[in-house]
Amino acid sequence: MKRLLIAGVVMAAAFAGSGPVMADPVDDTLEIDGTPIVTRAKAPEGHPFDEVYSGWLFREAETRDAERDSIENPGMIAVEDGEVLWNKVEGTAGKSCASCHGDAAESMKGIGASFPKWDADSKKPINVELQINKCRTEQMGAEALAFNKGGQQELTSYIKYQSLGMPVEIDLTQGDMQAWWEKGKDVYYTRMGQLNLACASCHEKAMGKFIRADHLSQGQVNGFPTYRLKSGLTSLHQRFRGCIRDTRAEQPKAFSDELMALETYVTWRGTGLSVETPSVRQ
Amino acid sequence: MTRRMKITLGAMAAVALSTAAFASEVSPDAVEFTDDGVTVSLTGVAGDPAAGAEAFKSRKLGNCLACHTSTDMSKELFHGDVGPSLDGVASRWEQPMLRAIVVNSKHVFTDETVMPGFYSLNVGQDVAKDFVGKTILTAQQVEDVVAYLGTLKE
Numbered sequence: 505m506k507r508l509l510i511a512g513v514v515m516a517a518a519f520a521g522s523g524p525v526m527a528d529p530v531d532d533t534l535e536i537d538g539t540p541i542v543t544r545a546k547a548p549e550g551h552p553f554d555e556v557y558s559g560w561l562f563r564e565a566e567t568r569d570a571e572r573d574s575i576e577n578p579g580m581i582a583v584e585d586g587e588v589l590w591n592k593v594e595g596t597a598g599k600s601c602a603s604c605h606g607d608a609a610e611s612m613k614g615i616g617a618s619f620p621k622w623d624a625d626s627k628k629p630i631n632v633e634l635q636i637n638k639c640r641t642e643q644m645g646a647e648a649l650a651f652n653k654g655g656q657q658e659l660t661s662y663i664k665y666q667s668l669g670m671p672v673e674i675d676l677t678q679g680d681m682q683a684w685w686e687k688g689k690d691v692y693y694t695r696m697g698q699l700n701l702a703c704a705s706c707h708e709k710a711m712g713k714f715i716r717a718d719h720l721s722q723g724q725v726n727g728f729p730t731y732r733l734k735s736g737l738t739s740l741h742q743r744f745r746g747c748i749r750d751t752r753a754e755q756p757k758a759f760s761d762e763l764m765a766l767e768t769y770v771t772w773r774g775t776g777l778s779v780e781t782p783s784v785r786q
Numbered sequence: 787m788t789r790r791m792k793i794t795l796g797a798m799a800a801v802a803l804s805t806a807a808f809a810s811e812v813s814p815d816a817v818e819f820t821d822d823g824v825t826v827s828l829t830g831v832a833g834d835p836a837a838g839a840e841a842f843k844s845r846k847l848g849n850c851l852a853c854h855t856s857t858d859m860s861k862e863l864f865h866g867d868v869g870p871s872l873d874g875v876a877s878r879w880e881q882p883m884l885r886a887i888v889v890n891s892k893h894v895f896t897d898e899t900v901m902p903g904f905y906s907l908n909v910g911q912d913v914a915k916d917f918v919g920k921t922i923l924t925a926q927q928v929e930d931v932v933a934y935l936g937t938l939k940e
Contacts, residue, residue: 694910694911695910696911696912696913697909697911697913697917698902698909698913698914698917699910699922700909700910701900702910706900709898713866713868714864714865715852716851716864716865720868749914752913753910753911753913753914754912754914754915755914
């Protein structure tokens with residue numbers, strides 16, 4: 505029996521050796537331009553994990569280094585483009601964002617860490633993209649930007665970047681935020697598509713495992729918009745839709761109630777992680 | 787027999803053949819699970835292990851390597867490890883159980899398993915239009931994959 509046991513251990517070791525190299529999030533720390541980034545945090549109460557991890561900890565060393573160095577981070581171009589849009593006069597009121605909000609480094613600090621938040625006017629949660637549209641239509645006399653168009657991702661990147669390093673914490677006590685959180689939780693655990701998978705199948709049950717070449721993270725949203733090395737700047741709802749498409753389910757529309765509920769819930773799942781926008785991923 | 791009749795008869799025979807093949811195929815809703823697994827072939831046509839290996843690795847078909855490693859497929863890039871290694875799997879499970887696992891592993895493991903049912907219409911919500919009412923693999927592809935798994939002995 506003893507001999508068999510030893511053989512078992514040897515076999516297990518051999519398998520581990522031939523399998524994927526990493527299994528768990530790496531032991532590494534992140535600092536961007538002197539700002540410490542929290543990539544591991546104690547999970548909030550009621551969370552399925554004890555600790556929440558940034559997706560950064562699941563990426564290869566080269567990808568991690570690209571985010572560490574803001575000169576090398578290709579996503580920083582979006583932030584720079586976003587700054588131009590911030591100052592650009594548009595619409596019938598002849599105003600730019602800066603006309604009312606001044607220096608974004610001050611007025612937009614904390615926005616990326618606290619959105620989505622309750623919007624009493626629409627009686628729904630509002631995210632940064634929709635807030636941009638709200639100001640454009642109600643304050644500037646400009647048209648709303650279509651999903652991923654007209655600099656929406658760049659301006660969102662610029663606004664969220666002003667919160668770099670700040671811990672994510674959304675306020676669920678306002679309005680009906682708690683009900684939207686519940687709805688988002690339902691979506692997260694609902695199996696969808698022909699492959700019959702829920703978000704939780706991959707990002708909770710199989711977290712840390714490899715699915716083909718991809719090391720499965722917790723699917724955190726603290727780095728969006730993100731720069732994907734294989735496909736460029738990627739907005740959050742684009743990522744949600746991509747993950748849903750991969751289950752062979754119909755993709756809900758960007759900013760639909762379903763995806764706004766999901767954004768509310770998944771943002772909460774990353775409570776305590778630093779805003780990393782623009783993060784770099786594979 | 788006139789030439790014209792011959793052609794008609796030939797065509798009729800072809801029609802008869804294809805309906806016969808169809809009739810003996812077990813539909814996804816009619817697959818019978820027993821304690822030993824799925825004991826009856828889904829098509830009555832022996833599985834082809836070489837075709838099964840192709841369906842196994844194809845990302846559009848089984849995409850089994852997304853979640854499983856296998857030494858036999860070591861030439862293929864990127865094996866996942868969401869599920870266990872399939873090395874020696876035919877020494878762990880008899881053929882009817884392997885068939886049951888591929889058809890719908892939720893009958894063998896638990897409802898909670900991450901592994902999709904490859905010949906099941908018991909699927910998730912909001913299936914995309916192109917896939918409504920369709921199974922991931924055809925009945926014959928399941929038989930082929932099962933035949934391929936049968937070659938993975940210790």
